[in-house]
Amino acid sequence: MTETDAIPETALAWHRAGAPVAVATVVETWGSAPRPVGSQLVMDGNARMEGSVSGGCVEGAVIVEALEAMEDGGPRLLEFGVTDDEAFAVGLACGGRIRVLVEPVGQAMPVDLLETLVARRATMTPVAYVADLEGDARHLSDLAAYPDRFRLDRSGIEADGRTFVAIHNPPLRMVVVGGVHIAQHLIPMARACGYAVTLVDPRPAFASPDRFPDTTMCDDWPDEALAGLGLDARTAVVTLTHDPKLDDPAIRSALGAPVFYLGCLGSTRTHAKRVARLQEAGFAAEDIARIAAPVGLDIGGRSPAEIAVSIMAEVTARLRQGADA
CATH class of the missing domain: 3.40.50.720 (NAD(P)-binding Rossmann-like Domain)
Structure with missing residues (x-):
């Protein structure tokens, strides 16, 4: 759970405290992307944030999109090209591209689903958060559904091009x-x-x-x-x-x-x-x-x-x- 440590728990805690909250997740990368697939960032309506989806080079744009998503309630699928100059700033040898899914908690990301995810993580139970990138469907799956992804700790998009699977493995x-x-x-x-x-x-x-x-x-x-x-x-x-x-x-x-x-x-x-x-x-x-x-x-x-x-x-x-x- 290295790339998502405490992000679901933080998102739930902030939501329960009454703040509008959104979670951003790297769902796909090309080239020398700053952060691996599955990396997450959580932020609230005051732009308080934890985690990272880019090492800093596109974080500002993600924050702007997340604030807007909190207002309209819908998910957003963003794509960013990391230029050579931006890549150099975060210590990369060359540029890359990333796609980031932004989900407001309580709307695009159902609260009951987030609560169940946090509960399973607390009991060290392997769990996958599955999102339809072209729709609103969200659900949790267990190890039997994605054995190779769990074994490899590999979040990613399935062959259909629209199903994103975020792996949450115990340490x-x-x-x-x-x-x-x-x-x-x-x-x-x-x-x-x-x-x-x-x-x-x-x-x-x-x-x-x-x-x-x-x-x-x-x-x-x-x-x-x-x-x-x-x-x-x-x-x-x-x-x-x-x-x-x-x-x-x-x-x-x-x-x-x-x-x-x-x-x-x-x-x-x-x-x-x-x-x-x-x-x-x-x-x-x-x-x-x-x-x-x-x-x-x-x-x-x-x-x-x-x-x-x-x-x-x-x-x-x-x-x-x-x-x-």
Whole structure:
């Protein structure tokens, strides 16, 4: 939800406070557009605003159109060409074009629909806001309607040329089991890629603020920790302790959840022993096959930092390309 963080919530709060409100959304881009599709801006009748649809270069024109839309109540579909001079001002190498949908709240954007959208976002439920760019129809859809768009975090216009789908995904999460050297490199990489990271390790010598500053840590036993985190389809789990007493409980918990990635450190021989233990515990072959092991893409990495790079690459491939990656 990076490009739309808090915009629906802000729009609803301002509307409930009695202000006229409009939401502007980038629905299509060409060339080096300043902001990606799905980026949003919310403003009220006094031109107070949050968010951005252009990085600044066409914001003024959008505000003028939004103020007029609040008065007449109808949606507006705007198209802007970003010139080379404007592009330079916002740090772009060249120009581009964007289309922006402006929707007054309570009119073009029904309040009950906005309330439901905000409620689903609050419960971390994947939801799509679907708008007819050539009419007034608006509705919400779930993951089953647009599985590829949800997997890729890709808002956009459908093949019919008129249906815009705005994807609102829960935040990405990564659970790292084991406060080892690899984790010291992997955790900042995951954060940079947009993941909220939790480090799980009951061993205080490994999971300490000195070793992992500004990191959310849990010192519960891994199975208890993962059960309390509520693993979902936006969660990646990586086990790094190389100790079956710690890794196996985490693996069993992750296999019982819809996590999109489960990677486990260890050699091929180590993984074979792991598979045998899981089979003995009653796990089916198709469940065990979900495990990425040895963890990470085979890029020849040897140092902890290189192994962390390979893990982050594999996590990204699994997220964006699916189970075949």
